[in-house]
Amino acid sequence: MSSVKKHYSAWSLLREGIGAQTGWSKAWQDRDPAGRYDVVIIGGGGHGLATAYYLARTHGIRRVAVIEKGWIGGGNTGRNTTIIRSNYFYPESAALYDMSVGLYEGLSRELNYNIMFSQRGMIELAHSEAELEMMYRGVNAMRVNGIDIDIIDRAEIFRLAPLLNADLNIRWPVIGGLIQHRAGVARHDAVAWGYARSADSLGVHIIQNCEVTGFDVKAGRLIAIETSRGRIAADRFGMAVAGHSSVLAGMAGFALPLQSYTLQAMVSEPVKPCLDIVVSSSTNGAYVSQSDKGELVMGGGLDRCPSYAQRGSFPVTQSVVAPLVEMFPSFATLKLMRQWGGIVDTSPDNSPIISPSPVEGLYLNCGWGTGGFKAIPAGGTVFAHMLATGRHHPISAPFDLSRFETGALIDEAHAGVAH
Amino acid sequence: MQQFPCPWCGKRAEIEFRYAGDAGVKRPERSADDTAWAHYLHFRKNAKGPAKELWIHSAGCGRWFLLSRDTLTHEVAGSEPMA
Numbered sequence: 055m056s057s058v059k060k061h062y063s064a065w066s067l068l069r070e071g072i073g074a075q076t077g078w079s080k081a082w083q084d085r086d087p088a089g090r091y092d093v094v095i096i097g098g099g100g101h102g103l104a105t106a107y108y109l110a111r112t113h114g115i116r117r118v119a120v121i122e123k124g125w126i127g128g129g130n131t132g133r134n135t136t137i138i139r140s141n142y143f144y145p146e147s148a149a150l151y152d153m154s155v156g157l158y159e160g161l162s163r164e165l166n167y168n169i170m171f172s173q174r175g176m177i178e179l180a181h182s183e184a185e186l187e188m189m190y191r192g193v194n195a196m197r198v199n200g201i202d203i204d205i206i207d208r209a210e211i212f213r214l215a216p217l218l219n220a221d222l223n224i225r226w227p228v229i230g231g232l233i234q235h236r237a238g239v240a241r242h243d244a245v246a247w248g249y250a251r252s253a254d255s256l257g258v259h260i261i262q263n264c265e266v267t268g269f270d271v272k273a274g275r276l277i278a279i280e281t282s283r284g285r286i287a288a289d290r291f292g293m294a295v296a297g298h299s300s301v302l303a304g305m306a307g308f309a310l311p312l313q314s315y316t317l318q319a320m321v322s323e324p325v326k327p328c329l330d331i332v333v334s335s336s337t338n339g340a341y342v343s344q345s346d347k348g349e350l351v352m353g354g355g356l357d358r359c360p361s362y363a364q365r366g367s368f369p370v371t372q373s374v375v376a377p378l379v380e381m382f383p384s385f386a387t388l389k390l391m392r393q394w395g396g397i398v399d400t401s402p403d404n405s406p407i408i409s410p411s412p413v414e415g416l417y418l419n420c421g422w423g424t425g426g427f428k429a430i431p432a433g434g435t436v437f438a439h440m441l442a443t444g445r446h447h448p449i450s451a452p453f454d455l456s457r458f459e460t461g462a463l464i465d466e467a468h469a470g471v472a473h
Numbered sequence: 474m475q476q477f478p479c480p481w482c483g484k485r486a487e488i489e490f491r492y493a494g495d496a497g498v499k500r501p502e503r504s505a506d507d508t509a510w511a512h513y514l515h516f517r518k519n520a521k522g523p524a525k526e527l528w529i530h531s532a533g534c535g536r537w538f539l540l541s542r543d544t545l546t547h548e549v550a551g552s553e554p555m556a
Contacts, residue, residue: 300518300521313517314544358491359492360526360544363545363546369487402515
């Protein structure tokens with residue numbers, strides 16, 4: 055079957071508007087598995103789909119399958135709060151996440167698919183003088199890393215977010231903050247669908263409702279996987295399954311330095327535009343932005359103990375909402391409309407693992423923890439490089455699994471603040 | 474809010490407790506190699522389903538104990554003092 059991809063343009067919108075919207079074709083094809091591929095990617099989230107796209111586009115490897123146990127983008131890609139930023143402390147992380155912001159900036163055009171990346175900026179608040187001092191330290195390090203970031207004072211913060219509580223005699227007073235101007239939000243489903251559409255048009259097979267049930271390892275090398283839809287052989291396999299990485303690794307016979315937790319998010323009922331910037335608190339971990347539909351999208355820290363349940367616990371919901379309604383008193387009148395959870399794979403140093411695995415032919419893209427969405431284009435780029443060449447991209451080299459043995463951790467404690 | 478059973482205090486609200494890791498992680502001999510130390514420090518079972526965990530009743534009696542909990546359903550099968 056050939057590609058179904060048609061170019062989207064102002065002209066195609068106009069034509070379909072006049073023609074009663076009957077001429078749109080499917081954006082990508084739902085395939086049945088073939089028995090053999092050059093590369094099979096397990097996990098049809100943002101990272102898996104982006105990896106498949108870059109394998110086909112950058113490396114010319116087109117016999118590629120992405121297999122997904124549910125539907126594409128139905129895991130953390132469709133459950134996160136869509137924030138994209140690169141304000142990281144260590145040069146290794148800054149290089150990775152800023153590569154991602156750069157790729158996001160050109161992604162709508164590259165994929166011919168509007169991912170609605172809105173670089174509205176992101177403020178992180180400091181609630182005490184001591185915290186502001188530490189923020190200066192962080193900002194200086196980030197500026198050395200080449201990230202566009204500034205300290206801003208109270209007056210500027212209240213100009214940018216007038217609904218913030220200006221009272222100094224509260225639990226979370228606004229003392230100062232930092233801003234990353236190029237940070238923002240994007241349409242998370244569109245990132246998955248845009249990559250899927252472009253990958254499909256380059257010949258990648260997207261196979262849904264296909265769950266891995268076993269690994270066929272011969273003499274230390276993975277030669278095929280067993281799935282709910284049959285056996286699939288390949289030269290190389292990539293795994294990009296976030297919170298379920300340890301489960302699949304266990305099936306393949308090894309352990310990972312990961313712990314899976316629920317990260318929850320929630321939205322209020324929709325209201326008129328009232329917040330055109332992302333606001334977060336580095337101390338209480340809560341953050342908020344307003345979606346295009348008008349909902350306030352909120353999140354905070356991890357749930358309190360390991361979980362695979364994809365639903366958040368009430369004490370943590372409270373720890374997100376309570377500081378937010380103090381910081382934004384007018385939000386206290388809104389009802390919460392939905393609350394949900396995703397299973398995130400946290401690593402000991404809050405940095406991802408992009409690496410060959412202990413099983414030859416099987417490669418890992420995991421450990422993104424709370425921050426995988428913002429890294430999708432970079433994760434896809436470096437993981438495709440690894441699957442195509444068998445070697446690290448220079449940017450992914452520090453994120454090898456061996457760092458837990460050598461001790462060369464990239465300890466992004468700051469990244470533990472979830473978004 | 475979920476309640477967890479402390480072996481000494483009985484059922485209490487989950488916010489009184491703190492999770493402290495997998496139960497049964499064994500410290501290697503001092504002569505162990507880097508791989509053994511890396512596994513002790515960082516690598517975890519991360520079980521989906523029944524798990525045995527180390528908890529502390531931090532806002533209660535302050536004592537450590539073992540909790541049998543299902544990480545998928547959040548059901549608690551029971552708790553016991555540390556051996």
